[in-house]
Amino acid sequence: MDKSTVDKCYICLSQFEQQTVGSLDNCQHVFCLECILQWSQTANTCPVDRITFACIHQRRCPGGDIQKKIEVRTPKKADDEEEARxxxxxxxxxxxxxxxxxxxxxxxxxxxxxxxxxxxxxxxPEGDWICPECAVTPHHTGKNV
Ligand SMILES: [Zn+2]
Ligand SMILES: [Zn+2]
Ligand SMILES: [Zn+2]
Ligand SMILES: [Zn+2]
Structure with missing residues (x-):
C-alpha cells in the first residue's frame, strides 16, 4: 500500500470525496476538515501519531493547495486567558x-x-455588588424620551 496516497479520514474513516480536508503542520496525516476541527477543540496532537500541531491546513482535497491556515488554541493558551480575565x-x-x-x-x-x-x-457584600458609579447612574430601561 502506497503510504503517500491518503484516501480516507483517520477519525471517521470515510472516503475523501467532496469534503474539504485538513492536514496538520507537523505530519502528513489528512482528515476531514470537520473531523480535525472538532478534534482540535480537545487536543492539539495528531490523532494518529500524537505529534503536536499548531495549525490546520485547509485543503480542497488531499495534496491540494492550502486554502487557509487555521490556528489551533492550545490548552496552555487557555490558562493564560484565564489569568488575564x-x-x-x-x-x-x-x-x-x-x-x-x-x-x-x-x-x-x-x-x-x-x-x-x-x-x-x-x-x-453577600451576593452581587454594584459599584458607586453604577449605583448613582440610573440604568435606562429602554424608555427613550
Ligand atoms: Zn472524517
Ligand atoms: Zn500525524
Ligand atoms: Zn484599591
Ligand atoms: Zn459598575
Whole structure:
C-alpha cells in the first residue's frame, strides 16, 4: 500500500470525496476538515501519531493547495486567558493586588478594593455588588424620551 496516497479520514474513516480536508503542520496525516476541527477543540496532537500541531491546513482535497491556515488554541493558551480575565484592577488605586479584597461590579465589571471605597467596607457584600458609579447612574430601561 502506497503510504503517500491518503484516501480516507483517520477519525471517521470515510472516503475523501467532496469534503474539504485538513492536514496538520507537523505530519502528513489528512482528515476531514470537520473531523480535525472538532478534534482540535480537545487536543492539539495528531490523532494518529500524537505529534503536536499548531495549525490546520485547509485543503480542497488531499495534496491540494492550502486554502487557509487555521490556528489551533492550545490548552496552555487557555490558562493564560484565564489569568488575564482574572486581573481586575481597582478603579481607585489602580492596583490588582489583594484580590480577596477586590469587589467586581456586576454591571460594568469595574474593580474596587473594599477599603478604597467611600465609605469603605470591612466585609464583602453577600451576593452581587454594584459599584458607586453604577449605583448613582440610573440604568435606562429602554424608555427613550
Ligand atoms: Zn472524517
Ligand atoms: Zn500525524
Ligand atoms: Zn484599591
Ligand atoms: Zn459598575
Amino acid at each position: 482574572d486581573a481586575v484592577i481597582c478603579e481607585e488605586c489602580g492596583r490588582s493586588d489583594r484580590r480577596h479584597r477586590l469587589l467586581v461590579c456586576i454591571h460594568c465589571d469595574s474593580g474596587y478594593h473594599m477599603d478604597c471605597l467611600t465609605p469603605s467596607l470591612n466585609t464583602g
